[in-house]
Amino acid sequence: HYNFCAGPAALPTRVLERAREELLDYQGRGLSVMEMSHRSREFVAIAEVAEANLRSLLNVPNDYRVLFLQGGASTQFAMLPYNLLGHGGTPNYLYTGIWGKKAIAEARHLGGAHVAASSEANGLTAVPRPGDIELSDDAAYLHYTANETIGGLAFDYIPDTGLPLACDMSSSVLSGPLDVSRFGVIYAGAQKNIGPAGLTLVIVRDDLLDRARPDTPTMFNYRVMAENGSMFNTPPTYAWYLAGLVFEWLKNDIGGLAAMDAINERKAAKLYQAIDASDFYSNPIAPANRSRMNVPFVLADESLNATFLSEADEAGLLNLKGHRSVGGMRASLYNAVPEAAVDALVDFMDDFEKRRG
């Protein structure tokens, strides 16, 4: 079976096998990682190795903190304005899809937000170009969504405005190399390319740790979390451990993010080629902004949707239903989805078209 779920998503088989091997007895301690104190020597080592491996995968510069938090990316929609608006100013946002809209709504909730550029006019099929970005005079930071998971719309560049740049990378982090130094804050819910749901990764530049609004709840404060090694309260220990196994898999089994990037490029290219080669399937996104991670597509004859999904399911191709807000199909091709899964999907699509098209 191949799992094309948008999240929680497939995990590498090797990671799940190792978790199973270690589930009841972590390295001869007679305990599961789930049962360990987060302050124990064993767990602190697990946490530190996970962070070190993540730092080496992404080449995180020394003046950035890596936080392992809870609450999902949705909590970051609020945490970000709390933490960056203590010196005043208006948060600026690029709007390219549903997740970005939710981030904007949270900023508005806390006082206001300026939409500096939007993809609304093109129906969320292309991202704004750099020249389209119109910042407000008092802009405090610029936020964007690197990859809109539902629309399958991805930035093909990193905006450069001189402002602290904040990015929701929930559905694209670790899919390839990244220049972290271009960003002020990067955040991602774990349940796509990092590990199980319940863990949230935040990477924040040191100089942004002193800008929190005074009314920032303690648990929402990046500085508090940074100073406490993400252990101000009990962290999601098991999810953190599994994320560490995923980082090891990326380093040792895949060979790092450049190798992962090449695999992801091939996977996405195969699927888009199949979609473009047929009149039966289509994807509306501008080629330069097509997501490698989430590939939405529709059938020319939408009355065949249910049949497509049930036959795909029978063929072991799971979770291809598009998001409820847009319909159609969506194949999510996160890191743990092997190239063979894309081959199987393309073969199935070809066969389905021949039989039903």
Ligand code: PLP
């Ligand atoms: N941002 C993006 C780009 C997402 O894809 C998602 C979830 O799918 C979210 C935010 C929300 O994440 P969470 O469920 O971790 O709050």
